[in-house]
Structures are given as C-alpha cells and as structure tokens.
Amino acid sequence: MGDFKRDIIKLISLIFAVSAVTLQIINNMQKEDNYDLSFEYINIKDMAQTKVANKSETTTEDLMNSVFTGYTTPEIVEVSLPNAKGFQEVPFTGVRKIEKAPEVPKRVWYLPTEIGNVTQNPHYGHVALDITSPRGYNELIFPVANGVISGIYRDNAGALIVTVLHDIDGKKFTSQYVHLSSYANGIYVGKPVTINDCLGRMGSTGYSTGVHLHLALLDCALFDPNDPNCRDLNGFFRYANYRLGQGYSGLGTMMAVPGNWTQR
Numbered sequence: 001m002g003d004f005k006r007d008i009i010k011l012i013s014l015i016f017a018v019s020a021v022t023l024q025i026i027n028n029m030q031k032e033d034n035y036d037l038s039f040e041y042i043n044i045k046d047m048a049q050t051k052v053a054n055k056s057e058t059t060t061e062d063l064m065n066s067v068f069t070g071y072t073t074p075e076i077v078e079v080s081l082p083n084a085k086g087f088q089e090v091p092f093t094g095v096r097k098i099e100k101a102p103e104v105p106k107r108v109w110y111l112p113t114e115i116g117n118v119t120q121n122p123h124y125g126h127v128a129l130d131i132t133s134p135r136g137y138n139e140l141i142f143p144v145a146n147g148v149i150s151g152i153y154r155d156n157a158g159a160l161i162v163t164v165l166h167d168i169d170g171k172k173f174t175s176q177y178v179h180l181s182s183y184a185n186g187i188y189v190g191k192p193v194t195i196n197d198c199l200g201r202m203g204s205t206g207y208s209t210g211v212h213l214h215l216a217l218l219d220c221a222l223f224d225p226n227d228p229n230c231r232d233l234n235g236f237f238r239y240a241n242y243r244l245g246q247g248y249s250g251l252g253t254m255m256a257v258p259g260n261w262t263q264r
C-alpha cells in the first residue's frame with residue numbers, strides 16, 4: 001500500500017472519529033434538555049373524557065376538566081425515582097424570582113395511607129416522601145386532598161402512577177402516587193375523587209427496592225398546558241427541584257408528617 005492510500009485511510013478514520021465525538025456531544029446536549037428519554041405513555045384521556053361527557057351531572061367535572069383542554073404530552077418521564085439508572089442532576093438556573101412557599105389551609109391535606117412509615121424525606125433529585133406500611137401490598141392509597149385525577153400512566157420501568165389535581169382556594173396543586181401494584185377499579189382521568197376514594201394499592205413497580213409509596217406534592221397543575229411550571233413531567237421535575245431550593249418540600253411543607261402513623 002502506498003503512502004497516499006495510507007493517508008486517505010487515516011483521513012477517513014479521522015473523519016469517522018470526529019463525527020462520532022460530535023454525535024456524542026449533541027446527544028449529551030439533548031439529554032440535558034430532556035433528562036430521560038423514551039418513556040412509555042398510556043393516554044387514556046380520550047376515554048376518560050367520553051365517560052365524563054356521558055355523565056349527567058357535569059358541573060364539577062366541567063369546571064375541573066377545563067384544565068385538561070388541549071392537553072397533549074408527547075413524552076412521559078417518571079421523575080424523582082431514587083434508584084433510576086443514569087439519573088441526571090439538573091442545575092438551578094435561577095431565572096425565576098424567589099417566592100415564599102404558599103400558605104394553605106393545612107387541614108385540607110391528609111396522609112395517603114391508613115398506616116405508614118416515612119422511609120425517605122425530600123432531597124435534591126427526590127422531591128417526595130417515601131412511605132412504607134406493615135400491610136405491604138394490602139395498603140390502600142388515598143388522595144391527600146379532594147381533587148380530580150389528572151394522570152394514570154406507567155413509565156418504561158413499569159411503575160404504575162396516578163396523579164391528582166387539587167384546587168385549594170383557586171391555587172392548583174398536584175399529588176403524584178408512584179410504584180402502585182394495581183389501580184383501583186373505575187378510576188379514569190377527569191374523575192373527581194375525595195380523600196376517601198381509593199386510587200390503588202401500594203406496590204413496588206418500576207425502579208423500586210421494596211414495597212412503598214413515592215408521594216410527591218407540588219404547587220402546580222401537572223399536564224395543564226397553561227401551567228408554565230409543569231405542563232409535562234420534565235417541567236414537574238424541574239419545578240419540584242427549584243421549589244425544593246426555596247425550602248418547599250412537598251407534603252412536608254403543607255402539614256406535619258409524622259415518622260409513622262396508625263390512622264389517617
């Protein structure tokens with residue numbers, strides 16, 4: 001082989017190497033924007049709205065369902081899971097103004113299980129409470145306040161998740177219930193629920209090391225396209241960590257959560 005051919009081969013190899021590095025850099029840049037990619041999303045909103053439309057008494061539903069108008073979420077990302085592989089930390093940008101945690105009537109918030117033990121408190125990357133129960137899979141999960149179911153989905157790790165939208169004196173909150181073993185019968189997106197309506201059973205689906213509930217509570221309307229803070233789960237994740245930096249720690253900010261309890 002002559003020198004010329006060798007040089008050509010070297011040049012082509014170099015081009016391939018540079019291309020590969022460039023692609024990797026672009027890939028990493030995209031990841032920073034999206035945190036985690038390719039999660040599965042089960043959109044049952046159309047089914048839910050059909051059910052709501054068929055109901056005779058739609059006053060409350062209409063009011064709350066206005067939140068879901070135009071609701072489209074191309075990607076669902078399970079957030080705040082402590083054991084997720086390749087978890088990527090997101091730096092605070094500091095672009096929003098610092099604001100005080102909202103004062104809400106604490107009596108509206110209830111514990112999500114009848115019996116519970118807090119095993120993990122909120123911290124950066126995990127803006128949620130982890131709660132176990134001696135009943136294990138038999139423990140039923142309830143909303144922390146009255147509201148409307150805003151999401152029923154599972155991530156690509158298989159975690160069954162329900163989210164509930166709360167309207168407290170005109171201010172929107174979202175509670176998120178992760179790792180359920182099963183959904184309660186008859187739940188659907190758009191369904192009004194009270195603190196006594198079961199959402200499902202405690203479980204260990206998805207990235208989980210044992211039977212527990214991962215409970216996030218945030219002062220925004222998840223999946224509401226008009227909510228700039230958390231119209232999707234990436235925003236929810238970003239906003240939760242931003243609020244944590246302000247001293248907001250989800251349900252712990254809203255009420256005194258005991259380390260363990262034997263009744264709600």
Ligand SMILES: [Zn+2]
Nearest residue numbers: 082128130214
């Ligand atoms: Zn958790």
